[in-house]
Structure formats: C-alpha cells, structure tokens
Amino acid sequence: MQLADLSRGLDTIWVVLTAAMILLMEGGFALLEAGFVRQKNAVSIIMKVFVDIAFGALVYYTIGFAIMYGKDWAGLLGTSGFMLGGDLSHIRLNITHDTYWLFQSAFVIAVISIVSGAVAERINFRAYIIYTIVMTGFIYPVAGHWVWAAGGWIASLGMIDFAGSAVIHALGGFAALASAIFIGPRIGKFSPDGKVNIVPPSNLPLASVGAFVLWFGWFGFNSGSTLSATNGSIGHIAVTTMLAASAGGAACILFTMFRYKKADPPMVINGSLAGLVGITAGCSFVSDKAAIVIGAVCGILMVLATEMLENRQIDDPVGAFAVHGVSGSIGTLAVGLFARPELAADAGNGYAGLFYGGGWHLLGVQALGLAIVSVWGFAVTWGAMWLINKFVRVRVSRDDELIGLDVGIHGVPAYSQDQDFIDLDRLKKER
Template structure:
C-alpha cells in the first residue's frame, strides 16, 4: 500500500482527535464564562452535543452534505458504513470521521445562544434538527457539490460553514429565549453577569487554539508537500494578532486590560483565518487577526447595547469574525495560493471584485439560511413544547439543580439546597 496514503490517513485521524479535543476547550470556556450554578449543566450538555451530532451526522448529515446532489442538498450515503471507498485521497471512513467533528463544533457554537436559560429538552430536539437540516445544507452548498462551491466560494476550513452557521443559530436562540434574568435594567443599562472562572476560560481558549491546528491543518487532507505547515503558520499569526489587538483596544478605551476580551480576540483571530488560512500570505494573516481583534471588541459592545444577551459571545467571536474571515480572502488571496486551493485572487492582487463578490454572496446566503431555518425551528419548538426556556425559579437556582438534580460544585452548594434536592 502507498505509504503516502497511509500517512495521510494517520494525519487526518490525529487531526480529528485534535478537533474532538476542542470540545474540552468549549467546556472550560463556556463553563468559565457563565455562573457557577450552571457549570455542570454546560459541561454535560457539551458531551451530549458530541453524541447527538455524531449519530445524526452518521444517519443523514453526511449524506445530505456529500451525497449525490439533488440541488439544495445531497441525497445518498445515509447511515454511512462504507469501508472500501476512497474520498479525497483518504479512506472513506477517515474522511467521514473528520467531517463529523466539524458538524459537532457547529452545534456546540449554536448552543451558546441557549446558555443559562435553555431547557435541556430543547437542546435534545434542536440538536437533532440543526444537525439534520441546518448545518448540512450550508455545508453542501460550499463543501459538497453545491452551488456556492461551484461559483468558487473560498472557505478552506469553515469560517462560514461551521462558525457563521453556528452563530446564526445562536442568534435565533438568543432572540427567542430573550435575555437572562437580571441582565438588563429598566433604563436599558446592562449588568455584568460575570463568568465564575477566568482561569477556566483561559485554559479553554488555549485548548481551542491547539485544536485549531487540527481544524485548519487537517483541512489540507494530506501530508504530501507539508502544506499543513504553512496553514499552521498563518493560523498562529492570526490568533496571536487577534489576542494582541483585542487586549490593546480594550486597554486603550477602558483603561483596563480586560481578560475575557483578550481571550475572545484570540478566538476571533482563529475564526477569521479559518476561511483564508490556505489562501493568504503571512503578513495578510496578521492583518486579518488584527482586524478580527478590533471587530470582536466593538461587536461585543454593540450586541450588549442592542440587548442581545450572548453569554458566550458566540455572535461576536464566531459570527462577526466569521464574516470578516470569509470576506478577507476576497481582499488578500494570492494568485498562487488561489490557483492551488480554488477560486480567484483577491482585490489587492489585481483579482478585481469577482472573488469578493462570491464571498459576500456566500456570507449572505449561508447566514440568512442558517438564521431563518433555525428561527423557524425554534419558534415551532417553543409553541409545541410549551416554551424552550426554563421557568424563572429554575433559572434563579441554576440549571445544575433544576435540570440535573446535582450541583457542579457540590461542596459549594448551600446546605438547605442539598437537603431539598
């Protein structure tokens, strides 16, 4: 057997493991960014997310994305189990498991919009529907044999497919669920419902940062030529620039080097470079990360003023940075890399507005579909299920107790709650 074929498959399994490990980063990031009374719930919900996304992706998601196209979706390869096929130079099962990890990340991002107030039963139903009819449609359009891919849409590892799709679903959830109790005052001012553990959030971001080398680097799908090293370089530069830019902008404006903003800047840089990592020069990766750091800070402020309660900052980190990252290839894609990886050069390299136009169309079409489809699903769920938000009493005592009957930090639990549980 061809040794390069074997090495490619080993490489992608390693990258799948790194992307799967990113769920651990999300556990720490989301638990640390929310209050102690919901920490256990968030951790357990994330594990459920991986399980639900995996089963739905196996049953129908992969087929809707990569099956034989019937227009809006693919329609074959359901209940995947082919151990003989070769896809993109990989064993079919290896390609399948790698793509599954991306679907699970998109769902985890979407669930950020439910944080601290969504019913567990709503997670269950939405996990199935999002993984079946929201994420696969966008993924088919761009990564399957879909119309946006046919137009030359550049999205190397998922700024649109994964991050923007998940963020638009999170936006639909935040609108329908409405803000958490105590977040906004009658005069419109916002209260800081601070997360309970900044060490968790920092460690979560670092784990996500490491996992991103599987996320982006694995999307090369091969070791031949070691192009994954170049992808790792642009990924690292953008993340670094995002962290630095976010810290300095919040420091300059507020007088304090706010830790959550710095962390979100790093993530925004990672999200932004995800689409363009294989298309741009290192200097452009730094610019992309710097702009992402600025965008994440100002968009966080904007959503707060608009009374859109986003505890995990999914809309800023994954949504706004995802849009910028997708558009950035329309400006910065080099002729050589565009020729190698698909699409046309960017505006700054004499490519005109064509690629930027395709990128813009991809953002608008994918974002609108993900938001509208998720909003309709959640609205129907809200009516049929008698609401997808927990009661006021359940929200006040926390979802650890109200949804799971146990506390994420048992030793910190008040004695009267222990006796009443």
C-alpha cells in the same frame, strides 16, 4: 509496500489525528463556557457539550453526512450515503469514506457548540437536544453541501472557504444570534431603564485554559483540512493560524486598554478566538502578513460587536455571535481581498483577491455565499426554535433559572461544598 499504500496510510493517520484534535476542542468549549457562566450553571454547560458530541455524531452519521456529501441533487443537497451506505463513489480522496466522515463529524460537533454558548444559563435541556438534532442533521449539512460538496451551487460559483469561516463559524454565529434573541436575556441582565448589568464570569482561569485548548485544536481544524499528510501547505496553514490568533489577542489587549483604560480579560480571551475564526477561511490562501491584519481586525471588531449586542439588549453570555458570526464574516470576505493566486492554485483554484489583481469577482462571490449561509443559519434556527417551543418550552422556568440549571435541571451542583444533601423545594422557596 507500494508507495500509494504508504501515502494512503500516512493520510489516514493524519486525518484521524487531526480529527481527534478537533474533538478535543469540545473540552475547550466546555472549559471556556463553564468559566464564563455563573457557578450554578457549570454542569449544564458540560451536559450540553455531551449532547453535542453524542447526538451530533449519531445524527450526522445517520443522515447529516449524506445530505452534505451524498450524490448531488440540483446543487441543493445530497441523496446518498445515509449511514455511510449507498453510492459515495463521487467522493474521490486518498482516505476511506469512514475516515472522511470522522473528520467531518468533528466539524459538525463544533458548529452546534457555538450555539450552546449563546443560550447558556436559560435553555431547556430537552429543547436543546431537539435543536441539536435539527442543526447537525439538516441546517449545517445543507449549507455545507452548497459550499463544499461536488455540485453544490455556491461551490460552483467559486467560493473559497478552506476550513469553514462561513460554513461553520458564520453559520453557527448567526444561528447563535437567532437563538439568543428568541430565548431572551437572562433574568437581571438588563434593567427596565435599559442599563446593562454585568454578570461576572465564575472562573476566568478555567475559561483561559479552555481558550488555549481551542487554540491547540485549531491547528487540527485548519491544517487537517488538507486531508493529506504530504500536502506542502500544512506548515503555511499552521503559521497563518498562529499569527492570526496572536494578532487577535494583541489587538484586543491594546484596544481594550485604550477604550476601557485596562486590558479586559474576557475580551482578550475572545479576541484570540476571533483571530482564529477569521483566518479559518483563508489560512491556506493568504500571506503571513495578511493573517496578522485579519486577526487584528477580528479582535477589534469583536469588542465592538459585543458592545453593539448589549446596547440592543441581546444577551450572549460567551460572545458566540461576536466571535463566530462577526469574525467568520470578516474572514470570509478577507479571502476576496487577500487571496494570492499562487497559493489558491495549490488547491486547484487560481482566483486572486482584490489586492492581488483579481478584481471584484472573488469578493463578490464570497459576499454572496456569506450572506446566503448567514441568512440560512439565522432564519432556519429561528423557525426551528419557534416550532420546538410549540411542543417543548425552549426556556426554563423562572425558578430553575434563579436556582441554577445545575440543580434545577440536572439535580447536582458543579461544586458540592461538602453539602450532604440538596433540598430542591427549600431552595425554590428561598428564591
């Protein structure tokens, strides 16, 4: 066997395995969100995750991948590669195009899963399917082309976003914020006098397991983005990923103990995830010590962002914006501060962050790219929700929301409790 063939085979195995790790994160999203919402809406969470995977993969295969990585048109979008056909010769990797699509499809499924948590317990299932098609077929691929594709106009400025703090998490987080604002808070979440009413999670152990599954999958998310099994930075990426997640959780434990006089379990769960989100952009380009700082800052600011949303009566049941939008923004900007030139050079980019003699250039590029991607995600999501609502009501009826989406929309509870039958009409009258 030729050395080139062996290298190609190893890279293919690496990319497929890490893609599978990322897809396993959907199980993490399902457990996390099902644990955070009320018991009567657990099945609806699972169904949305199935929509993410089933529709997301098909739409991304049909049009999304082409728009994102097809032959560049004016730096704005791709024009080839629909259904993996046509001219993709400009994508020069040591793996096949279909292997590359598989890895990228796992990313697009993660993006839409971010939004699903922000609209939990009150979105119409049909409307969610339509929005999933829009996100995976247009919103995310266009932003991805700008930042990651050869010829993308933000990429040409030199923006660094190794595994997607901006393209995936900030985009998904700001899309989640737009969705949460558009659809409005859950019934009873806020009192008329502005008081915030706590909606207790149904199963924190379940949510914790979901967080651990996500944490595991993140090693595929970040290390897999090398797209090569022989890349020397894989170990460093895994270390910075681990340290940032740990720092996010530790900082959140200490901060909530100081602020609330007790460690807040949901916040701590999200604190570790915030650290993971924050390190995603610079995991290959920053030092171990910088990863700890980034993770800790993300963990603390996630708590403050959660409080800020509630003070403005914006209902985000799982903290999607605080975890992904805020931490994704911090992580993107952190590259402009902490990027080490010798690490960036390994990826063909010798830019240095502000703290390593690079001046303000990279930080400015990071800020510009972040702002554009975030505004794009928010604005187009708002427009999509508005348009969808003209044809399919985005929010469920009051009766279905009070009964719970599991029974009201899907006709089955998450936990049967040995019931022989469910009388939907009786349940509605009782409510």
